[in-house]
Amino acid sequence: MSLNVYAFTCGWLTLPAALLLAGEKGSLTVPVPSYLIEHPKGRAIFDSGLHVDTQTDPERRLGRLSSFHTVGFKPGEEIAARLESLDVAPSKVDFIINSHLHFDHCGGNEQLPNATLLIQRREWEAGHNAELIESVYYDPHDYDHGHKVKMIDGEHDVFGDGSVVCIPTHGHTPGHQSLRVRIGNDEVVMTGDACYLQRTLDNFHLPTAMYDRDQMLESIRRLRALRDGGAMIITGHDPDLWKTIPQAPERLAAVRGAA
Ligand SMILES: [Zn+2]
Numbered sequence: 001m002s003l004n005v006y007a008f009t010c011g012w013l014t015l016p017a018a019l020l021l022a023g024e025k026g027s028l029t030v031p032v033p034s035y036l037i038e039h040p041k042g043r044a045i046f047d048s049g050l051h052v053d054t055q056t057d058p059e060r061r062l063g064r065l066s067s068f069h070t071v072g073f074k075p076g077e078e079i080a081a082r083l084e085s086l087d088v089a090p091s092k093v094d095f096i097i098n099s100h101l102h103f104d105h106c107g108g109n110e111q112l113p114n115a116t117l118l119i120q121r122r123e124w125e126a127g128h129n130a131e132l133i134e135s136v137y138y139d140p141h142d143y144d145h146g147h148k149v150k151m152i153d154g155e156h157d158v159f160g161d162g163s164v165v166c167i168p169t170h171g172h173t174p175g176h177q178s179l180r181v182r183i184g185n186d187e188v189v190m191t192g193d194a195c196y197l198q199r200t201l202d203n204f205h206l207p208t209a210m211y212d213r214d215q216m217l218e219s220i221r222r223l224r225a226l227r228d229g230g231a232m233i234i235t236g237h238d239p240d241l242w243k244t245i246p247q248a249p250e251r252l253a254a255v256r257g258a259a
Contacts, residue, residue, distance in 0.1 A: 003163055003183055004038040006248035008082040010049020010108060011073030013237075019068065020196045020237065022208045029072070030237035032104045034079055035190055036086070036248070037181060041159045042094035045079065045115070046179045046190055048108030051142060052078040062103060065137060079108035086248055095158065096147065097166060099192025099236075100173040101127040106142045117143070118158065120168060121151035123175025136173055136211055152177070169194035169223065171216025178223065180231070187231040188252065194219045197238040201227070 011032040017024035035046040050073050053061040058071040075081070080090040096115040098106045100123055109117070126132045127143060158164040162182065169178040172193040179190045194216070195201045201223060210216045227233045235241060246252055 002038075002040065003181070004036075005181055005183060005188065005252040006036040006038075006086065006250075007234075007245050007252050008034045008036070008049070008079070008248055009077065009242070010034045010079055010082060011054070011071060011077055011104070013104060014070040014072065015068055018208050020207050021199060021205050028239065030196075030239050031242045032073075033190070033234070033236070033242070034082065034108065035179075035252070036083065036088065036093075037164055037179075039159045039164060043088065043092060044095040044097055044118075044158060044164065045093055045108075045112060046097045047099050047105040047192060048079045048096060048112060049082075050078070050104055051107035051110065052080075054103075054107065063139070065103060078111065080111040082248065097158070097177075097179060098123070098143070099178060099190075099194070100176040101138050101143050102173065102193070103137075103139055103142050105192060109143055109147065110145045113145075113147075115147060117147040117149045118152060118156065118166060119149065120166075120170075120175030120177050121153050122170065123173060123177070124149060124151055126174040132174065167222070169219035171210055171212045171214075171219045173211050176219070178219075180226070187226070187229075188234065189223065189226050189231045190234050191223055191236050193236045195223055195233070195235045197235050198241055201233060201235060 009031045014029040017028045032049050034049045037044045054071045055073045059066045093112045093115045097118045127138045156166040165180045166177045181188050199205050
């Protein structure tokens, strides 16, 4: 079975380091990752990066979020262009798997018009709850584009063969999920914001703000158990780790030498 995974950088964000690691001084510039998974039964995008409007008018697009995020995002880095660079038409993406509904993870959804959205039910409901939209910093402009939505409760095997599995890692937001992909004998886990940085994973160094601290710790423990079992863990926004991750058109699987 051939399964390919490609990593894209769909922009960069500069933000106070303390937002990612409580107590840290200064600022950090971090990548906004997106992944294409090509499976014989379909194509999936795990997180779609920033909305293309943030290339030209981030203040307008991001509103209150723009006061503590500086966007570095150039034409050609948006998800549609990244796919086209691989000769994949954005209209031919079958699934969008959003780790969660923050602007840097689902902003590109609008460019993938025919995909079915795979999202944890808790996350989708939170993203449509007025109180949580306010307190968790959601913006329905990022995800209310009329996609067919398949709501998931807990683990979900996307193609039915165990190769691509959504795993619940709640805490950062109410229904955050990560993605586990098996390529040959290798296992790669894209954590999304369940774990911002390698230091989050290594030291349980939490960010300043999160929806549910206990659930976040439990999710990090779950990711550490997968790492202990041999999985490669790609944390959500780690600039140092990201330098070591092959970018499309190179295949991510090449990192482990898998077929
Ligand atoms: Zn994020």
